[in-house]
Amino acid sequence: MQHTPRRTIASIGSVVVVALSLFLAACGGGGSGSSSGGVVNLTFWSFNQQITEQADKFNATHPNIHVTAIKQPSGFGQYYPKVLAAIKAGDAPDVALIEYQYVPTFVSKGALVDLTPYGANDVKSQFDPGAWALESINGAFYGYPQDTGPEGLFYNAAIFKKAGITSPPKTWDEYAADAKKIHALGKNVYISAFSATNTGWYQALNWQAGANWFSTNGNSWVIDVNSAKSQQVAAFWDNLISQGLVDTNSADGDFQPGWNNALDHGTIASWISAVWGQGVIKGNAADTKGQWAVAPLPQWTAGNKDTGAWGGSGISVITGTKHPKEAAEFAQWYLTNPDSLKIGVNEIGWYPSNLQARQTALTTPDPFFAGSQSGGQIVDQVFANENLLSGWAFPPDLDAVTNFQGNDFNTAITNHLSLASQLPAIQNQIINDLTSQGISATAGS
Amino acid sequence: MATKTELVAASPPAGVVTSRAAKPRPRISLSFSWLWPYLFLLPFLIVFVAFFVAPFAYTVIQSFYAEKHFGGLGLTPPKVVWVGFDNYKQALSNPDLWDGFKRVILFGLIQIPIMMGLALVFALLMDSAVTRFRRFFRLSAFIPYAVPGVVAAILWGFFYTPTISPIAQIFRSLNLNPPDFLGASTVLASIGNISTWEFMGYNMLIFFAAMQAIPQELYESARIDGLTEVGIARYIKVPMISPALRLGLLFSLIGTLQLFNEPEVLKGLTGAITPTFTPNIYAYNIGIIQNNYYLGGAIAAIMGVITFVFSFAFMRLTQRAS
Numbered sequence: 174m175q176h177t178p179r180r181t182i183a184s185i186g187s188v189v190v191v192a193l194s195l196f197l198a199a200c201g202g203g204g205s206g207s208s209s210g211g212v213v214n215l216t217f218w219s220f221n222q223q224i225t226e227q228a229d230k231f232n233a234t235h236p237n238i239h240v241t242a243i244k245q246p247s248g249f250g251q252y253y254p255k256v257l258a259a260i261k262a263g264d265a266p267d268v269a270l271i272e273y274q275y276v277p278t279f280v281s282k283g284a285l286v287d288l289t290p291y292g293a294n295d296v297k298s299q300f301d302p303g304a305w306a307l308e309s310i311n312g313a314f315y316g317y318p319q320d321t322g323p324e325g326l327f328y329n330a331a332i333f334k335k336a337g338i339t340s341p342p343k344t345w346d347e348y349a350a351d352a353k354k355i356h357a358l359g360k361n362v363y364i365s366a367f368s369a370t371n372t373g374w375y376q377a378l379n380w381q382a383g384a385n386w387f388s389t390n391g392n393s394w395v396i397d398v399n400s401a402k403s404q405q406v407a408a409f410w411d412n413l414i415s416q417g418l419v420d421t422n423s424a425d426g427d428f429q430p431g432w433n434n435a436l437d438h439g440t441i442a443s444w445i446s447a448v449w450g451q452g453v454i455k456g457n458a459a460d461t462k463g464q465w466a467v468a469p470l471p472q473w474t475a476g477n478k479d480t481g482a483w484g485g486s487g488i489s490v491i492t493g494t495k496h497p498k499e500a501a502e503f504a505q506w507y508l509t510n511p512d513s514l515k516i517g518v519n520e521i522g523w524y525p526s527n528l529q530a531r532q533t534a535l536t537t538p539d540p541f542f543a544g545s546q547s548g549g550q551i552v553d554q555v556f557a558n559e560n561l562l563s564g565w566a567f568p569p570d571l572d573a574v575t576n577f578q579g580n581d582f583n584t585a586i587t588n589h590l591s592l593a594s595q596l597p598a599i600q601n602q603i604i605n606d607l608t609s610q611g612i613s614a615t616a617g618s
Numbered sequence: 619m620a621t622k623t624e625l626v627a628a629s630p631p632a633g634v635v636t637s638r639a640a641k642p643r644p645r646i647s648l649s650f651s652w653l654w655p656y657l658f659l660l661p662f663l664i665v666f667v668a669f670f671v672a673p674f675a676y677t678v679i680q681s682f683y684a685e686k687h688f689g690g691l692g693l694t695p696p697k698v699v700w701v702g703f704d705n706y707k708q709a710l711s712n713p714d715l716w717d718g719f720k721r722v723i724l725f726g727l728i729q730i731p732i733m734m735g736l737a738l739v740f741a742l743l744m745d746s747a748v749t750r751f752r753r754f755f756r757l758s759a760f761i762p763y764a765v766p767g768v769v770a771a772i773l774w775g776f777f778y779t780p781t782i783s784p785i786a787q788i789f790r791s792l793n794l795n796p797p798d799f800l801g802a803s804t805v806l807a808s809i810g811n812i813s814t815w816e817f818m819g820y821n822m823l824i825f826f827a828a829m830q831a832i833p834q835e836l837y838e839s840a841r842i843d844g845l846t847e848v849g850i851a852r853y854i855k856v857p858m859i860s861p862a863l864r865l866g867l868l869f870s871l872i873g874t875l876q877l878f879n880e881p882e883v884l885k886g887l888t889g890a891i892t893p894t895f896t897p898n899i900y901a902y903n904i905g906i907i908q909n910n911y912y913l914g915g916a917i918a919a920i921m922g923v924i925t926f927v928f929s930f931a932f933m934r935l936t937q938r939a940s
Contacts, residue, residue: 249907250903250906250907253909254906254907254909257909258906258909261911277693280693281687281692281693281694281696282685282695282696282909283694283695283696310693311691311693368889369889370889389691392689392690392691393690393691394691394692422780422798422800422801423800423801423802423888423889423890424778424779424780424781424798424800424887424888424889425780425781426888426889429779429886429887429888430779430781430782430887431779431780431781431782431887434779434781434782435781438781440781492695569691569692569693572907572908572909573908576893576903576908579889579892579893580714580892580893580894583802583889583890583892584892587801587802587803587890607692609708610684610685610686610687610692610696611686611687611688611689611692611696612687612689612690612691612692613689613690613691613692
């Protein structure tokens with residue numbers, strides 16, 4: 174910080190750079206899509222790795238369209254601000270990956286093109302209906318579903334065994350009992366981190382419990398963060414937190430370096446995460462290869478297979494493109510063409526929303542996840558057997574919701590208050606935020 | 619002197635036509651001479667206007683607008699409308715802004731005196747003739763300043779993260795509970811530690827340089843009058859470098875109000891640093907991450923005014939005091 178001309182100049186500089194970029198954003202003009210010599214040039218943004226390979230395949234078979242794929246950084250507060258700033262600057266990509274939870278937020282900024290006029294419904298039957306529904310708003314359709322993120326339980330079976338647990342928890346009651354057994358292994362050993370500021374995994378647990386935070390009633394949003402079902406989920410975690418059975422240290426929250434280290438050293442024994450979480454664990458806990466296993470999400474009612482989703486993405490066409498027809502053609506090709514899907518499944522690691530491609534994802538056992546089954550589990554199969562509940566929707570101001578929830582949960586944990594006591598305040602903040610933008614919103618309960 | 623008077627005397631009175639015709643060149647250069655400084659300033663002014671005044675003005679203008687929907691679900695493109703002071707009302711009535719503001723004030727009240735005190739003590743030690751290894755100490759105290767702020771924060775973040783910190787490992791090997799550097803009640807002090815580490819040496823060097831400019835005769839006469847080395851420091855050195863002290867304090871005050879880099883980097887390591895932790899982080903979070911350029915602009919403008927008022931008040935106070 175501070176105290177120095179250099180520092181002061183640097184901070185003035187950063188303010189100026191931000192201000193200037195906004196200024197230039199407003200002055201800038203002209204889209205990225207252009208055509209030269211009959212060839213339509215398109216830009217495609219995603220935070221997946223192998224997108225250039227897919228674009229090359231498309232370009233090889235489409236001589237009149239040339240797609241330039243650019244991999245973007247994916248961190249929270251990086252990708253979406255960049256996309257929205259680019260739209261504002263008139264310099265947006267023609268096609269971009271947008272996660273499901275952001276679709277209503279982008280639609281409320283007028284940032285996505287309705288794909289219905291470009292033949293979207295012709296391929297509807299090829300996709301997971303639940304994922305398709307997340308892209309459908311008020312009769313319009315805003316992006317082809319790429320991958321889906323049902324939640325399950327990744328667990329380190331070696332630690333569970335050491336704690337005397339032979340099979341993964343089938344219900345949340347069993348999960349709470351296992352949390353106790355695992356913490357008995359040592360005061361630094363926990364069944365899981367409780368990540369207060371990462372909100373997606375927690376919302377998916379409410380989704381699983383049958384809550385519906387963001388629904389619509391006619392021309393108004395109904396914000397229902399404080400329902401009996403949400404209170405039930407909060408009370409469950411409050412119980413574990415008050416007994417000190419989950420790691421609430423904010424430096425050990427999901428994706429933090431401390432958390433990576435704890436996974437690798439066996440002091441955090443499991444992670445409630447979506448199907449894409451397999452890649453995260455393999456990347457972060459390489460030393461524990463073979464010890465991990467995956468189970469369906471624990472249930473409120475024994476025998477059910479219910480789950481909610483965390484993340485998952487679609488491919489959308491961005492407002493302002495000069496070539497919406499060609500952009501829509503690429504988006505559709507990207508998620509229906511077998512070659513593209515093969516790269517997505519085998520190299521990027523999608524749990525694809527394209528149903529035919531999903532079959533191919535369900536065949537290979539992964540030796541990293543050999544904790545409960547020698548030779549490894551077919552990880553995607555565990556998630557495929559779950560029942561992703563329908564009916565959950567996302568709000569038109571996701572970033573604000575994430576902030577409200579993260580902030581209030583964080584405050585609760587710091588000050589030893591219950592999560593349950595924060596729910597009414599979170600609900601009110603969301604309603605106030607929406608109404609201040611001129612959007613109708615009422616309280617659900 | 620004499621030649622100059624002669625020249626002035628020799629030049630004819632203004633308005634004499636013949637004289638103007640006879641000496642056109644000096645007349646022109648005289649009448650446009652006011653222009654020259656500005657011409658030399660032009661490169662600076664162009665950059666200053668383009669990169670400071672214009673963006674700042676644009677931000678302020680934007681702060682009077684907002685994206686609005688008009689009822690319904692808000693799933694159609696919004697309109698950008700003039701909202702007057704609504705963004706300012708919203709920002710000023712948000713307790714988060716004031717909590718962040720109180721946090722940086724608390725930070726400044728504790729961290730600035732510690733850092734300036736240390737810097738002054740080290741500068742005095744360095745200036746006293748008895749210090750050996752002066753160059754070594756000067757360099758080692760100054761080196762942290764050469765480390766970019768973001769890198770310094772990453773470096774210290776490594777020391778603070780419980781599961782990877784070597785400090786925590788030492789504690790554990792002694793069977794002690796390692797301190798929680800990144801907890802909600804400790805993280806501000808941890809940031810203060812980084813700032814002190816970074817900028818103590820810089821301030822020390824400024825003070826030390828100012829001491830070098832004190833005339834040696836003062837010390838001689840002080841010693842003849844029987845003043846001890848401590849007395850010299852107390853009654854000569856510190857008062858003589860008070861302009862440098864004041865400058866250092868002013869920069870520290872401004873830097874504190876703008877606290878951003880260190881908490882922004884540590885935010886990736888702990889949830890204790892909220893999106894509203896400091897006013898600057900709050901403005902960044904609203905303006906960039908939440909894409910509300912309009913409200914973000916209002917917060918930035920408010921912070922600009924507050925910083926200006928604080929700096930101005932500080933200068934008035936210290937000028938009166940000296």
